[in-house]
Amino acid sequence: MFAQRGVGRDAPHGADExxxxxxxxxxxxxxxxxxxxxxxxxPYSRGEIAGYLALCDAQPTPARRLRASVLVSLSAGAxxxxxxxxxxxxxDVVARSGGVVVCVSAGPxxxxxxxxxxxxxxxxxxxxxxxxxxxxxxxxxSRRNVTMPLTASLSGGRDLPRLDIARLRATW
Numbered sequence: 573m574f575a576q577r578g579v580g581r582d583a584p585h586g587a588d589e590x591x592x593x594x595x596x597x598x599x600x601x602x603x604x605x606x607x608x609x610x611x612x613x614x615p616y617s618r619g620e621i622a623g624y625l626a627l628c629d630a631q632p633t634p635a636r637r638l639r640a641s642v643l644v645s646l647s648a649g650a651x652x653x654x655x656x657x658x659x660x661x662x663x664d665v666v667a668r669s670g671g672v673v674v675c676v677s678a679g680p681x682x683x684x685x686x687x688x689x690x691x692x693x694x695x696x697x698x699x700x701x702x703x704x705x706x707x708x709x710x711x712x713x714s715r716r717n718v719t720m721p722l723t724a725s726l727s728g729g730r731d732l733p734r735l736d737i738a739r740l741r742a743t744w
Contacts, residue, residue: 613736615743621648623732625694635709638698642707643723645698646674647740649691654737655679660707665699672696688744 616624621644628640646652646660652674659678665687666673672687672695687695698707723735 613739613742616648616739620732621743624735634701638701639707639709641694642698644740645687645691645694647737648743649688649695650674650685651741651744652676652685653741657708658706662699662702662704662707665695665707667696
C-alpha cells in the first residue's frame, strides 16, 4: 500500500480529488482555481476567413490551392481538426439532398459531418481533383503534421493572424 504525503483523513482536501490536483492544491491552497480542460478559441471573423480563402486562391500550383482550400473549408466549414483531416479522401466528400457532408473515418470518432453551404463548391471541386486520393495531401493516413506545411503557406501579411486550426474549428 502506498501513501502520498499530505493526503489522508486529516488533510483538508485530499481524498476526494484526483492525485494530479493535489500538488497544485498544496501549492496554492484551497483557493486554487479549477480550470476546465477545454479552452475554446475565438472564432475568425468573416473578413479573416475571406482573407485566408484569397490566400488559398493565390497559391502557386493547382494542387496547393486545392489542399489549402480544403484545409480552411473542412476546418471552418465542418469543424474538423488534425486527426480528422489527415484521413479525408475524395470519395468522403458527398453531395446529398441539398447539402454536402464529409464522412470522417479516421480519428477517434468516425462520423458524418455536414458542411456549411459557403464551402460546398470548394470541397466538391477539391474532391473531384483528388479522385480517390487524400484531400489534404500525402499518401498515408498515418503521417503526422499534415496541416503544418499548409498553415505555413497561409500565414499572410500584417492584416491576418497566423492560421490556427483550433480557431478555424471554433468558427464552424
